[in-house]
Amino acid sequence: MSTKKQRGMYFGLAVAVIGVVAFAFGGQVAYAGISGSDHDFSGSGWSGGEICVVCHTPHAADTSVTGAPLWNHEVTTATFTPYSSSTLTATVGQPTGTSKLCLSCHDGTVAIDSFGGATGTNFINGSDLIGTDLSNDHPISFAYDTALATSDGGLNDPSSQNSGLGGTIDEDMLFNGNMECASCHDVHDSAGNSKLLVKSNASSALCLTCHNK
DSSP, X not given: OXXXXXXXXXXXXXXXXXXXXXXXXXXXXTXXXXXXXXXXXXXXXXXXXXXXXXXXXXXXXXXXXXXXXXXXXXXXOOOOBOOOOTTOOSOOOSOOHHHHHHHHHHTSSXXXXXXXXXXXXXXXXXXXXXXXXXXXXXXXXXXXOHHHHHHHSSBOOTTTSBOSSSSBHXXXXXXXXXXXHHHHBOTTOTXXXXXXXXXXXXXXXXXXXXXXX
């Protein structure tokens, strides 16, 4: 089983277990990795002491975003300035899917505690604030496939390149064939890497998974 599947495909299949939302990790449960991580809001005072409820709910979930399992957090409606470059081969538009979920806190337009239908007042700040200008951030929500790798010349073929996580880039890091925030960052922090990375970036190992330069 690939690492992404073991991570519950990150924003993949979610199940309700004794009133809380958990993810299948090949027999392990994702919230075991969240506990004590940057995404553990159980001690915040506004989460009711729960970990999963800020993002997930077993009932009355928001189904407006593709790939959002039992979603409970308010979703951003901001318009973003995407990354662009004269050397960019991929077509990049507005964030979609799981990246839009990440930005529903990290763009700073939606409070962290806006969940379960409530409007919160605690907004993300500091180095965790990405904002709506993504022009200086790694491009997201674009199709990364063999055709792109061939035309770009500086990318590894995701269908055959080993990700170092158990399978290919496509199997372990892409979401419906797209590069998303979750391709490099594990919201559930199951690996325990710095910056919630899916693998260590020592010697640029994570970057060189996709880039062949």
